[in-house]
Amino acid sequence: MRLLAMVARRCLWMPPTLFGLLLIVFTVSHVIPSDPARVMAGENASASQVAAIRHQYGLDLPLPVQFLRYVKDVATGDMGKSLFTQRPVAEDLLARLPATMELALFAMSLAIAIGVPLGVVAALRRNSWLDHLVRVVTVAGLAMAAFWLAILLQLLFSMWMGLTPVRGRINGWGPDPITGFFTLDAVLLGDWETLGQALRHLILPTLTLALPAVATIVRFTRAGMINVMSSNFVFYQTAMGIPRRRIVWKYLLRAALIGTLTQIGLIFGNLIAGAVVVETVFDWPGLGTFAVNSILHSDYNAVMSFTVFTGVIFILTNLMVDIAQTMLDPRGR
Amino acid sequence: MNGFRRLLRDRSARLGLIVIAGLVFCAVFAGVLAPFPEDVNTYHLPRRLLGPGGINFLGTDRMGADIFSRLLFGARLTILTAVVATTFAVLIGVPIGLIAGYYNNRLSDLLMRVSDVFLAVPQIVLAIAIAQTLGPAIHNVILALSITYWPFWARLVYAETRSVRNEVFVEAAVAIGASPLRVMALHILPSIASSVIVRTTIGLGGTILVAAALGFLGLGPPPPTPEWGRMIAESREFLPQAWWYAAAPGVAILLVVMGFNLLGDGLRDALDPRLSRGTDDRTDGR
Amino acid sequence: MIAPMDADLLSIRDVSVSFTTESGTAHVLDEISLTLRRGEIMGLVGESGCGKTTLARTILGALPPNARARGTAITFDGRDLLTIDPREAADQIRGRAITFVPQDPFSAFNPLFTIGDQIFELLRWKSPDREAGERGYPRTRRRADHERALALLRRVQLPDIERLLRKYPHEVSGGQRQRLMIAMALLPEPRLVIADEPTTALDVTIQAQILRLLRELAVERGVSVLLTTHDLGVAWEICDRVTVMYAGQALETAPIEAFFRAPALPYTRLLLDSLPSGENPLRGIAGDVPNLVNPPPGCRFHPRCPEVSDVCRASRPPTSEPAPDHLVRCHHPLAVP
Numbered sequence: 001m002r003l004l005a006m007v008a009r010r011c012l013w014m015p016p017t018l019f020g021l022l023l024i025v026f027t028v029s030h031v032i033p034s035d036p037a038r039v040m041a042g043e044n045a046s047a048s049q050v051a052a053i054r055h056q057y058g059l060d061l062p063l064p065v066q067f068l069r070y071v072k073d074v075a076t077g078d079m080g081k082s083l084f085t086q087r088p089v090a091e092d093l094l095a096r097l098p099a100t101m102e103l104a105l106f107a108m109s110l111a112i113a114i115g116v117p118l119g120v121v122a123a124l125r126r127n128s129w130l131d132h133l134v135r136v137v138t139v140a141g142l143a144m145a146a147f148w149l150a151i152l153l154q155l156l157f158s159m160w161m162g163l164t165p166v167r168g169r170i171n172g173w174g175p176d177p178i179t180g181f182f183t184l185d186a187v188l189l190g191d192w193e194t195l196g197q198a199l200r201h202l203i204l205p206t207l208t209l210a211l212p213a214v215a216t217i218v219r220f221t222r223a224g225m226i227n228v229m230s231s232n233f234v235f236y237q238t239a240m241g242i243p244r245r246r247i248v249w250k251y252l253l254r255a256a257l258i259g260t261l262t263q264i265g266l267i268f269g270n271l272i273a274g275a276v277v278v279e280t281v282f283d284w285p286g287l288g289t290f291a292v293n294s295i296l297h298s299d300y301n302a303v304m305s306f307t308v309f310t311g312v313i314f315i316l317t318n319l320m321v322d323i324a325q326t327m328l329d330p331r332g333r
Numbered sequence: 334m335n336g337f338r339r340l341l342r343d344r345s346a347r348l349g350l351i352v353i354a355g356l357v358f359c360a361v362f363a364g365v366l367a368p369f370p371e372d373v374n375t376y377h378l379p380r381r382l383l384g385p386g387g388i389n390f391l392g393t394d395r396m397g398a399d400i401f402s403r404l405l406f407g408a409r410l411t412i413l414t415a416v417v418a419t420t421f422a423v424l425i426g427v428p429i430g431l432i433a434g435y436y437n438n439r440l441s442d443l444l445m446r447v448s449d450v451f452l453a454v455p456q457i458v459l460a461i462a463i464a465q466t467l468g469p470a471i472h473n474v475i476l477a478l479s480i481t482y483w484p485f486w487a488r489l490v491y492a493e494t495r496s497v498r499n500e501v502f503v504e505a506a507v508a509i510g511a512s513p514l515r516v517m518a519l520h521i522l523p524s525i526a527s528s529v530i531v532r533t534t535i536g537l538g539g540t541i542l543v544a545a546a547l548g549f550l551g552l553g554p555p556p557p558t559p560e561w562g563r564m565i566a567e568s569r570e571f572l573p574q575a576w577w578y579a580a581a582p583g584v585a586i587l588l589v590v591m592g593f594n595l596l597g598d599g600l601r602d603a604l605d606p607r608l609s610r611g612t613d614d615r616t617d618g619r
Numbered sequence: 620m621i622a623p624m625d626a627d628l629l630s631i632r633d634v635s636v637s638f639t640t641e642s643g644t645a646h647v648l649d650e651i652s653l654t655l656r657r658g659e660i661m662g663l664v665g666e667s668g669c670g671k672t673t674l675a676r677t678i679l680g681a682l683p684p685n686a687r688a689r690g691t692a693i694t695f696d697g698r699d700l701l702t703i704d705p706r707e708a709a710d711q712i713r714g715r716a717i718t719f720v721p722q723d724p725f726s727a728f729n730p731l732f733t734i735g736d737q738i739f740e741l742l743r744w745k746s747p748d749r750e751a752g753e754r755g756y757p758r759t760r761r762r763a764d765h766e767r768a769l770a771l772l773r774r775v776q777l778p779d780i781e782r783l784l785r786k787y788p789h790e791v792s793g794g795q796r797q798r799l800m801i802a803m804a805l806l807p808e809p810r811l812v813i814a815d816e817p818t819t820a821l822d823v824t825i826q827a828q829i830l831r832l833l834r835e836l837a838v839e840r841g842v843s844v845l846l847t848t849h850d851l852g853v854a855w856e857i858c859d860r861v862t863v864m865y866a867g868q869a870l871e872t873a874p875i876e877a878f879f880r881a882p883a884l885p886y887t888r889l890l891l892d893s894l895p896s897g898e899n900p901l902r903g904i905a906g907d908v909p910n911l912v913n914p915p916p917g918c919r920f921h922p923r924c925p926e927v928s929d930v931c932r933a934s935r936p937p938t939s940e941p942a943p944d945h946l947v948r949c950h951h952p953l954a955v956p
Contacts, residue, residue, distance in 0.1 A: 020450030145588035148583035159573035232726035241713030273455035311454040330787040
């Protein structure tokens, strides 16, 4: 019951947060520039074009009115049209969401699958060669620019060794969309050829995105483990002769993972943010390439909508992380 | 100075300090160290895309400019961006966190809610939006980074202030009638300074990464500014042949960010001996 | 003599433990000798830092990695715990033949798992029905263990047991948690329970209840108890015999009556005199607890002892028996009437 109350309380906080986010984006797009219509029209637009845009987007109205209109539009799922393609931005973003989510989820799963055991083992064998190696990898992983790592991996594995595709998400069109996740759709359709291809395309982007996530997860898992290892309950179970493996992988790990879990929301945010640059390198047709293309075309509205859209995803992720955390830690209930 | 000696005893902190000292040295003496200082602005098309070796230690770029020289001048830009943007973020975030943490009222809630809203979007995404509006220029990058980065300090200082707010030394200062401003500046701030310093050190590294990403996306200062992120972006159309073109700036970024992270870790150990490395990662950023 | 017929359940002979620390090697236990009979409750008394917890951990085989134990033997039920295969000790001795009641029942439970989970985790590995080395948890044994747990929890007077098992540790009071710890210590049907300051963390009113419960159960089941405490009142409540430790040395062992009425050790005398009572104002013992990295030679109590002479500084006193069943290691024992 208390879990439900917590979820309800968090959900109640979402509208004000979203409202605040819209206010920031609106300020950035409508208040900071002295003439937003000129920015939207682009550098080479004529005065009449600028005037047309000003009128078309209601930029001649008072700012509070503009803001309320903006909030109303976004609330009804209308994010306006792209200034470049003239297509509704919300549709484009939704169409590209599965590609980015598939990539982010693969990277997240990989990062957890590698990071958690590595963190546990590093904590159990403190100051061993493995622990030192893990530390070096962690420090490097957090210091590497994602786009650079992407280029490096592409150079090495795709261009020089020819092991993986250089770019894209699939050759050709991809499976008929059911979920929009190519791997999942291929499995659902029983199309193993497509599945293999989709996976091959996923390897490098996933690796790139996963590395900093692995670094964060290892760090927090290791720190969490070391923190709980000296707890009285660990001593009690040891003194009562419960097998070490059992203590470590059942009782210690759960306690250690709570600290790691607080980071999962942040890590997911980083994955989405990292996707912006990594997708560009691999021509991955997701939200990131959409954002970058919009930047290149000075497609102002698209960039702002992308910001709001990412914010929504991020807020939802954090909500889910909070719920998971409450379920794992009975003290917070 | 005891803290400084402890810092020097830590191997990774020493390494970090050396790397950062190296970066500052390169930035200050870029004009002297660079074999071709004029290559920041001029080009020699006949010498374009030469591999490493010979007079061009790290090869040349698409304009025939010496990559090593450009990297050295890029260090200036990197330090300038990171230091100025982080300073602004600290100057905004620390007072907000202090006030919100010291008082426990509607204003605190409001301030923290506002910083939560900023944290509700990944920093780089918001920075992209702002930099896009403002246009590609170095001061706009700095502005975008400052605006998106301060909530991290506000959050940290808020939490730390909250935890010392009810300590005896704070209560005592309040009891003898010290003004809130005095208590915050002379009693609370010194006791939480070490976490702020650690966070700021690591934050400098983070700022460099985000600034490089903005540069890579074309939102940084325009060419021919020798911005490291932009250099990597430029190299892409010449891959896989001109690998050095992409590799060199990336290594520079890696080294510098690693230097700040290592120094931050070492500082944490030296400034706050209670928290040994690995048992406290509260102050880690993204 | 056949081992199981032996009246002594546990016999510790000349056991020393040292810890490697940053400031040097700390000699925390110095040639401790001690015997514990079947079915008896022995109190291990001393100031904090005297090594009683370390002794408890040594018997359990749960010393921290920087500690080293050596000595002649720790004979438990005919087996030497100093030389036993560690895997066998973990499977057959620890938590099975010898169990443990921790000092702080608040932190001895993992806060993230229900009480029931932690009790059945223990029984999974330590149930009396478990075969040596068995890995799984067959359903028949699980059912039997469940009944066993319910019965014992009822016996330690815990209310609403099925619901209690589904609760998390923080939802249960301190007294109830310590009852749970005692129940968990008895569930594996051990021969020895080591209780390390079991009531220190509890309110005074609950202390007495818990001690009485522990004594009742131990007597009822014929289990020996080794109880460490710094509180002579606790020892008086439930112990049959008491051993006094000082700075890692065991100096006197006596039946409870003799211990309080006529101690032979000057240190015990001072301890008893320092108890607050009607005519005595509160007073301590002059001097400080010695540094264990560089302990005083001979009898470690000599710097604070009123009876001190040169021989105390030169050599460790031999064990003498001033009265039946009353052992003391002192060069100048007090006269026992």
